[in-house]
Amino acid sequence: MHCPLCASGHEAEFTAEMVIHFRGLKNVDKPGVWVFPILLVCLECGSSRFSVPEKELVLLASSAPASERSTAQQSLDERALPIEFHRIDSCVAGKL
Numbered sequence: 001m002h003c004p005l006c007a008s009g010h011e012a013e014f015t016a017e018m019v020i021h022f023r024g025l026k027n028v029d030k031p032g033v034w035v036f037p038i039l040l041v042c043l044e045c046g047s048s049r050f051s052v053p054e055k056e057l058v059l060l061a062s063s064a065p066a067s068e069r070s071t072a073q074q075s076l077d078e079r080a081l082p083i084e085f086h087r088i089d090s091c092v093a094g095k096l
Contacts, residue, residue, distance in 0.1 A: 003042035010043045016050070020060060033059045 002009050016039045019032035037050035052060065 001040070003045060003047050004049075005047040006042060006045040008042055008044035011040055012043055014039045014041060020052075020056075022064065030063060033063070 001011060003011060015036070017034065017036050019034055021027070021032040022030050033056050035052055035056045037052065039048050039050050041048045
């Protein structure tokens with residue numbers, strides 16, 4: 001697999017743990033959703049990708065405010081696309 005940002009084939013997988021929080025002060029009392037994904041990290045530009053496991057995806061979809069879940073009516077299979085993070089200093093406008 002090649003990095004979608006820089007096309008490098010120099011990538012590695014890492015385990016991770018993270019908490020996904022809902023945005024905004026109105027959601028400050030909502031608990032975050034713990035996710036333990038496998039991260040695919042480009043070792044050239046730092047671009048990273050992971051997929052949210054189905055169990056946690058259900059929690060996110062059911063708890064997300066209506067304004068933040070425009071795709072909530074789609075099936076889980078259609079929405080199970082990798083979430084991508086990019087290093088700000090490596091990004092070129094229009095490439096994200």
